[in-house]
Amino acid sequence: MKKYTIRDVAKAAGVSHMTVSRVLNNNPRVRANTREKVQKAITEMGYEPNAMARAFVTKKSQLIGLVVSDISNPFYAEISRGIEDKAFDLGYSVIFCSSDENTHRTEACVKNLLRTGVDGMIFTSVHLKEPAAEKLIADGFPVVLVNRKLRNPNCHYVTCNNFQGSYDATEHLINLGYKKIGIISGYSHLSTGLDRLKGYKKALEDHGIPQRPEYIIETSFSADGGFEAAKELLVLKDRPEAIMGGNDYIALGVMDAAEALGLSIPEDFALTGFDNTDFAARSRTKLTTVSQKIYEMGSIAVQIIVDTIDRKNLDYAHKVVLNPNLIIRESCGYQLHKK
Amino acid sequence: MKKYTIRDVAKAAGVSHMTVSRVLNNNPRVRANTREKVQKAITEMGYEPNAMARAFVTKKSQLIGLVVSDISNPFYAEISRGIEDKAFDLGYSVIFCSSDENTHRTEACVKNLLRTGVDGMIFTSVHLKEPAAEKLIADGFPVVLVNRKLRNPNCHYVTCNNFQGSYDATEHLINLGYKKIGIISGYSHLSTGLDRLKGYKKALEDHGIPQRPEYIIETSFSADGGFEAAKELLVLKDRPEAIMGGNDYIALGVMDAAEALGLSIPEDFALTGFDNTDFAARSRTKLTTVSQKIYEMGSIAVQIIVDTIDRKNLDYAHKVVLNPNLIIRESCGYQLHKK
DNA sequence: CCAATTAATGTTACTGGTAACATTTCTTGG
DNA sequence: CCAAGAAATGTTACCAGTAACATTAATTGG
Numbered sequence: 001m002k003k004y005t006i007r008d009v010a011k012a013a014g015v016s017h018m019t020v021s022r023v024l025n026n027n028p029r030v031r032a033n034t035r036e037k038v039q040k041a042i043t044e045m046g047y048e049p050n051a052m053a054r055a056f057v058t059k060k061s062q063l064i065g066l067v068v069s070d071i072s073n074p075f076y077a078e079i080s081r082g083i084e085d086k087a088f089d090l091g092y093s094v095i096f097c098s099s100d101e102n103t104h105r106t107e108a109c110v111k112n113l114l115r116t117g118v119d120g121m122i123f124t125s126v127h128l129k130e131p132a133a134e135k136l137i138a139d140g141f142p143v144v145l146v147n148r149k150l151r152n153p154n155c156h157y158v159t160c161n162n163f164q165g166s167y168d169a170t171e172h173l174i175n176l177g178y179k180k181i182g183i184i185s186g187y188s189h190l191s192t193g194l195d196r197l198k199g200y201k202k203a204l205e206d207h208g209i210p211q212r213p214e215y216i217i218e219t220s221f222s223a224d225g226g227f228e229a230a231k232e233l234l235v236l237k238d239r240p241e242a243i244m245g246g247n248d249y250i251a252l253g254v255m256d257a258a259e260a261l262g263l264s265i266p267e268d269f270a271l272t273g274f275d276n277t278d279f280a281a282r283s284r285t286k287l288t289t290v291s292q293k294i295y296e297m298g299s300i301a302v303q304i305i306v307d308t309i310d311r312k313n314l315d316y317a318h319k320v321v322l323n324p325n326l327i328i329r330e331s332c333g334y335q336l337h338k339k
Numbered sequence: 340m341k342k343y344t345i346r347d348v349a350k351a352a353g354v355s356h357m358t359v360s361r362v363l364n365n366n367p368r369v370r371a372n373t374r375e376k377v378q379k380a381i382t383e384m385g386y387e388p389n390a391m392a393r394a395f396v397t398k399k400s401q402l403i404g405l406v407v408s409d410i411s412n413p414f415y416a417e418i419s420r421g422i423e424d425k426a427f428d429l430g431y432s433v434i435f436c437s438s439d440e441n442t443h444r445t446e447a448c449v450k451n452l453l454r455t456g457v458d459g460m461i462f463t464s465v466h467l468k469e470p471a472a473e474k475l476i477a478d479g480f481p482v483v484l485v486n487r488k489l490r491n492p493n494c495h496y497v498t499c500n501n502f503q504g505s506y507d508a509t510e511h512l513i514n515l516g517y518k519k520i521g522i523i524s525g526y527s528h529l530s531t532g533l534d535r536l537k538g539y540k541k542a543l544e545d546h547g548i549p550q551r552p553e554y555i556i557e558t559s560f561s562a563d564g565g566f567e568a569a570k571e572l573l574v575l576k577d578r579p580e581a582i583m584g585g586n587d588y589i590a591l592g593v594m595d596a597a598e599a600l601g602l603s604i605p606e607d608f609a610l611t612g613f614d615n616t617d618f619a620a621r622s623r624t625k626l627t628t629v630s631q632k633i634y635e636m637g638s639i640a641v642q643i644i645v646d647t648i649d650r651k652n653l654d655y656a657h658k659v660v661l662n663p664n665l666i667i668r669e670s671c672g673y674q675l676h677k678k
Numbered sequence: 679c680c681a682a683t684t685a686a687t688g689t690t691a692c693t694g695g696t697a698a699c700a701t702t703t704c705t706t707g708g
Numbered sequence: 709c710c711a712a713g714a715a716a717t718g719t720t721a722c723c724a725g726t727a728a729c730a731t732t733a734a735t736t737g738g
Contacts, residue, residue: 005694016718021696029716051456053694056395057723063434063455071423072634077416084410084437088447093455095402095432098423108427116402116432117390252621279618282591295411344724355688360726368686392724396693 004047013041024049055117064305065113066096067106069125074277075247075294079124079146082298090306092119101125101220107132120305122298126150128189142308144318146301149191156308158300158320160292162192162274165324166199166244169272169290173242174207176332178270182215182240184229184250193218196246196274215240219250226253234261234269242270242332248277251287251331259284266333276327286329293322343386352380363388394456403644404452405435406445408464413616414586414633418463418485421637429645431458440464440559446471459644461637465489467528481647483657485640488530495647497639497659499631501531501613504663505538505583508611508629512581513546515671517609521554521579523568523589532557535585535613554579558589565592573600573608581609581671587616590626590670598623605672615666625668632661 006024010017015038022030023038030038041047055061064087068076080096087094095116097109110132113121120142126133128151136143137155145157173181183200186193197216204211217232219225226245233240234257245251251273258265265271265285273280276291304318345363349356354377361369362377369377380386394400403426407415419435426433434455436448449471452460459481465472467490475482476494484496512520522539525532536555543550556571558564565584572579573596584590590612597604604610604624612619615630643657 007694017694018696018719019717022717025696031716034716048454050395050694051454052391052395052398052400053723054696056389056391056693056725057695057697059391059723061391070420071410072413072417072420074411074413074416077413078411080435081409081411081437084435088436088451093434093436093451095434096419096423097427097432098420112427112432115387115390256621279621282595282618282623283621284623346724356724357689357726358687361687364726370686373686389724392693393726395695395723396725396727398693 003050004045005050006047009038009041009045009047012045013038060309061117061119062092063116063118064092064094064302065109065116065118065121066094067099067109067113067121067123067125068096069101070098071096072098074279075275076124078294079298079301082295083122083146083302084298086299086302087306090302092302092306099125101127103127103131106130110136119309120144122146122301122305124148125190128191128194142305144301144305144308146297147192151191153319154317156304156318158297158304158318158322159191160297160324161321162195162324163199163202165274165290165292165326166196167203168199168324168326169244169274169288170200170203171207172288172326172328173244173270173272173332174203174209176270178242178332179209180212180215180238180241181209181244182212182217182233182242183244184217184219184226184233184246184254185244186221186246186250187218190221193221193246200244219246221247221249223249223253223256226250227257228253230254230257231261234258234263240269242272245271245273248273248275248280248287248289251289252279252283255284265331270332272332276325280327281329285331288329288332289327291325291327297322342389343384344389345386348377348380348384348386351384352377399648400456400458401431402455402457403431403433403641404448404455404457404460405433406438406448406452406460406462406464407435408440409437410435411437413618414614415463417633418637421634422461422485422641423637425638425641426645429641431641431645438464440466442466442470445469449475458648459483461485461640461644463487464529467530467533481644483640483644483647485636486531490530492658493656495643495657497636497643497657497661498530499636499663500660501534501663502538502541504613504629504631504665505535506542507538507663507665508583508613508627509539509542510546511627511665511667512583512609512611512671513542513548515609517581517671518548519551519554519577519580520548520583521551521556521572521581522583523556523558523565523572523585523593524583525560525585525589526557529560532560532585539583558585560586560588562588562592562595565589566596567592569593569596570600573597573602579608581611584610584612587612587614587619587626587628590628591618591622594623604670609671611671615664619666620668624670627668627671628666630664630666636661 006020007017010020020038023035099106099109122144123133124146126148149157185197188194217229219229273287273289276289280287280289300320345359346356349359359377362374423433438445438448461483462472463486465487488496524536527533556568558568612626612628615628619626619628639659
């Protein structure tokens with residue numbers, strides 16, 4: 001269990017410690033038989049380089065900071081898994097922090113990660129305006145945004161085409177014959193909330209269906225938010241025939257509200273979600289939703305951040321927008337709806 | 340954005356760098372007005388200590404390694420959140436690795452974490468025999484097991500009383516009048532699988548109900564596992580009246596199988612789960628299950644590991660066993676069952 | 679009021695790697 | 709076969725902190 005240093009190895013192999021360092025770093029300027037000699041000493045002694053010393057001197061920790069809103073939220077957990085796997089492949093480890101969607105806590109996370117010495121940070125849940133992230137970017141610190149974007153478009157990000165996904169879902173409802181379509185949208189100070197709302201509005205517009213302000217409610221991306229909003233929407237005199245959930249959690253909350261109010265889905269109203277999370281296929285009514293490549297987003301984000309870390313001075317921004325996919329299940333009915 | 344060192348601060352404050360170091364470490368051997376002078380320079384210059392240098396010289400990274408079977412599994416994600424929050428409070432950051440329940444990958448995770456220089460490791464999903472973890476423990480490296488335990492009891496762990504939880508659930512079924520009770524258990528090379536199986540058997544025994552080997556199937560803690568096993572159990576000539584899922588995922592798979600076979604829960608058979616994960620209350624049939632304090636387990640594990648890191652030579656093992664709680668919903672029916 | 683003691687501050691060395699430059703050893707071609 | 713250049717190896721310094729000891733300043737009691 002004794003910890004050896006390169007100098008110990010050097011002595012054992014009868015060379016200087018620099019030669020050992022060169023062998024360790026695959027420097028070609030080492031003769032083959034010297035390399036073998038050193039390699040032998042290394043394996044015999046069970047030498048392991050001291051990561052801390054190396055990080056200290058090279059100013060590279062091989063650590064990526066990950067700021068999620070809540071790691072216990074399966075959506076973010078899945079992004080995290082995508083991030084972890086790719087990071088592992090590229091020789092990085094990842095430290096995660098939950099920000100709880102809270103600017104204050106986000107700042108604490110960033111400070112903490114900076115203190116820990118991460119080489120770059122990935123944010124999964126920025127607000128359109130997020131001072132902590134923006135400051136990092138301004139300072140030239142490697143940052144990649146996943147899932148949600150900042151207002152400022154001049155940064156690396158990978159997202160789903162939320163506009164398109166929402167547009168498609170809305171159009172699907174319209175094609176089924178629904179006209180009175182409400183939306184319980186995520187807050188529009190979040191890019192995901194905003195883009196999905198825009199997609200919804202554009203689809204209505206393109207099909208000549210007027211917007212009705214009372215059919216649009218913004219809330220948090222949570223079952224509770226969906227539940228409360230649905231209770232408002234479903235008691236309207238002129239109740240919507242279809243409700244779009246800003247994500248699957250909101251849709252879940254809508255289902256809870258429907259149950260509480262004695263309404264059935266899709267008989268009394270249609271429902272859509274967004275994300276195609278695991279439980280969407282397993283809920284009481286199987287949910288029609290928009291799937292996005294969650295795991296892949298994480299994986300791509302790592303690719304980008306490592307790129308950025310390695311050749312620091314990228315003068316362009318990586319922008320990756322993945323295509324979503326409408327998954328049709330039973331929550332909108334299958335028949336054309338009565339006019 | 341310039342990076343200052345303690346020597347820069349020292350020069351600015353007109354003291355030696357050691358005095359700055361003392362101020363930084365709250366060493367009482369600094370006169371009040373010297374301390375102020377230094378403090379002032381620190382804030383004015385925006386000095387931040389270099390974590391890498393500090394970690395290097397103190398041999399302490401303030402990093403905890405976390406090995407979960409899969410971060411995208413909500414159960415582990417919630418443990419992780421408990422771990423993260425407590426670690427944050429105690430000044431640690433956490434690096435996570437997903438092992439996929441795979442000995443090989445577990446070894447890779449451990450190696451990776453060791454290389455990164457973590458001060459200790461938390462394992463959430465060891466097998467009863469897990470060479471990588473056992474070696475660490477043998478070497479005196481700080482390790483805490485959460486959720487699952489090793490066969491070797493001489494290590495720190497925090498788990499739920501799985502035996503008791505399973506016993507309670509079984510007894511609940513018995514009290515409802517069920518006698519033909521099957522179990523789709525997690526693999527018994529995992530402590531959770533084994534203990535829950537034991538609890539089931541003991542409850543049957545205590546109530547004088549003979550075990551029927553064909554009613555016991557072991558599988559992975561997954562919906563797929565539950566689905567496949569349920570298909571076997573539910574086509575038995577003498578079908579069980581009740582099935583206990585080794586965890587909520589297995590129970591979910593059982594629900595899928597029931598649907599596929601045209602059976603209703605609880606009319607055709609009763610069903611229980613374990614863990615009280617989020618979706619247990621939201622599944623088609625609301626699931627009677629055993630809740631455990633998932634978040635708390637993580638939190639306690641951090642407490643223990645930090646303890647262990649700080650006063651390395653603990654000569655006793657922390658063993659924390661939390662009590663589970665039976666959550667009765669609708670999947671077992673509410674009436675006493677016909678004999 | 680000054681010697682003895684204690685408190686405050688400073689100096690030097692050290693951690694385990696890598697960078698930069700110096701030196702030695704090997705090639706190669708005239 | 710040897711000088712010149714290239715390749716291999718070695719030396720020294722450095723990173724930004726902390727530990728251990730040295731020195732200086734302040735306090736205290738006879």
